[in-house]
Amino acid sequence: MSENLQAELKQTKPFARVTAEALLSVLRTAAVLEHQLTEVLKPYGITHTQYNVLRILRGAGADGLCGREVGERMVSRVPDVSRLLDRMEETGLISRERDPLDRRHVTARITRKGLALLDQATPRLEVVERARAGQIPTGQLKQLIEVLNTIRGNP
């Protein structure tokens, strides 16, 4: 069965406020998920940040996206998109080309190699997804999404 957060973090005292427990639960759950994503992606030689970029660029299709746009679509904002894309270009997962219409922009596109990697890795991640959340009723997941929306929406 599911252990609670207090036990997981070996805390001796229960949480003082339910709000504190809720936000810490979010942080803790994300850490657990990120750790597992990292593990699953390790055999493919990419981080979950890079996987995220590949998903974004596949979504953009042949038009590609410039670095700033990639940054805006990331799950967690990266302040150094340039070098992230550098590395991915170096490993051949993406290509980059300076936009002739606006030479400030560098358009990034996913390569065949990047697409192939996505095709390989995605089913593995979907296994994780089903294992973690597949047994939870849809209604509960929708409520989860709603509450998290609210938390993010309150600045």
Place this chain on the structure above:
Amino acid sequence: MSENLQAELKQTKPFARVTAEALLSVLRTAAVLEHQLTEVLKPYGITHTQYNVLRILRGAGADGLCGREVGERMVSRVPDVSRLLDRMEETGLISRERDPLDRRHVTARITRKGLALLDQATPRLEVVERARAGQIPTGQLKQLIEVLNTIRGNP
């Protein structure tokens, strides 16, 4: 009002599965929270990782904890507790002492300076906590905690 995740990440297509949206929401919400925690703690010269250590050591009291125990209690596991504690000792937030009974252990304890920093910073973080989650009914927060427990519990 609260924007949804699809709009936030400028996705053109809706999520294929509610499970995917739920897990991404968790990751995204945690990233937003961590960013804000980092901002709030910046004036105090510590990261949220270090804040977490201070909370843990305050909870342990005068007995302190050894490095491994600190690591086990962290919200997100850090594989380099030694140097994390090095830095905190250097800035005077914690003290360390080799355990005379088992000389492999190094017991870490929070210092007065560390306690003072906690006293200063904690109210600021509670402001964030209230702002983010204070308006959400307790019942909803408890459900959130439950679902997240389930997600973490499914390995």
Place this chain on the structure above:
DNA sequence: TTGATTTATATGTTATAACAGCTATTGTTA
């Protein structure tokens, strides 16, 4: 058109995270 401003990306630097291997200490057991 010139100069100022904005936008997009790149670069230099520092700090931290991640990974692997190493040392010291204790516990186990033949």
Place this chain on the structure above:
DNA sequence: TAACAATAGCTGTTATAACATATAAATCAA
């Protein structure tokens, strides 16, 4: 007790994140 294994922490190295600043191109205003 000697040899081996397990545990805790440290250290070296590399990679990435974070921050500030710089460069280049486009836009705007006079």
